[in-house]
Amino acid sequence: MPMCFARYSRLVPVISGPRAELVLTLTSARRHIGLDHGQADRDLTLRRECRAAHIEKPVLAPLDVGDLVAEALSVAPPPDGMEIIQSGEPGAVIAADRDQIRQALLNLITNAYDSMPGGGVLTVSATRAAGSVHITVTDTGMGMDQETRDSMFTPFFTKKARGIGLGLAVTKRIIEAHGGAITVDSTPSAGSSFTLAVPAAAAMAGARR
Ligand SMILES: Nc1ncnc2c1ncn2[C@@H]1O[C@H](COP(=O)(O)OP(=O)(O)O)[C@@H](O)[C@H]1O
Ligand SMILES: [Mg+2]
Secondary structure, three states, X not given: OOEOHHHHHHHHHHHOOOHHHHHHHHHHHHHHHOOOOOOXXXXXXXXXXXXXXXXXXOOOEEEEHHHHHHHHHHHOOOOOOEEEEEEXXXXXXXXEOHHHHHHHHHHHHHHHHHOOOOOEEEEEEEEEEOOEEEEEEEEOOOOOOHHHHHHOOOOOOEOOOOOOOOHHHHHHHHHHHOOOEXXXXXXXXXXXXXXXXXXXXXXXXHHHO
């Protein structure tokens, strides 16, 4: 049964609080989700996502998006039956915190895999725009209905039986901490496309001057 995000709304500080609060929140999140002690793998996943949800101020450095996408795909290789199309404009270099942006990309890529249980095509592209780079992750999966589109960035909103509902909330926070934006285009039964607009490294150099 899909988890009702309203029940978890008081856990929202998980994505902004200090570490002590995070531990408390983790304990209450575990209780709310109804984990028993035998569910060690699920507990570990929750712990990882909550840790990832504690977003530090990004430490910016120039980062080649092609390298980053290759790295993310090697960490989360495609399941059987999934085709990957990767395209990147040369010179697509962003001003970013490597660990954070890789986490954001991983969240989008794993959601894309989840949306295509019967196989499909994942396209990851990077294009240069004025002052920024657009990284787009597109799947040919199940797409999203209106309720999901309205709630997908709300912490602990998930429609997955074993979902946690932090991936997109964290991704949005990471991108906004970089001064960027996330946009989504999705059609039920056809697929979804998430675009991360992240400031280009050239913009970082300009800001320093
Ligand atoms: N690429 C996608 N295709 C279809 N639905 C998606 C996609 N990405 C996210 N969603 C929807 O948004 C919800 C929240 O995603 P997320 O925050 O990553 O949490 P989780 O993956 O744990 O459910 C998912 O449960 C799913 O319903
Ligand atoms: Mg997810």
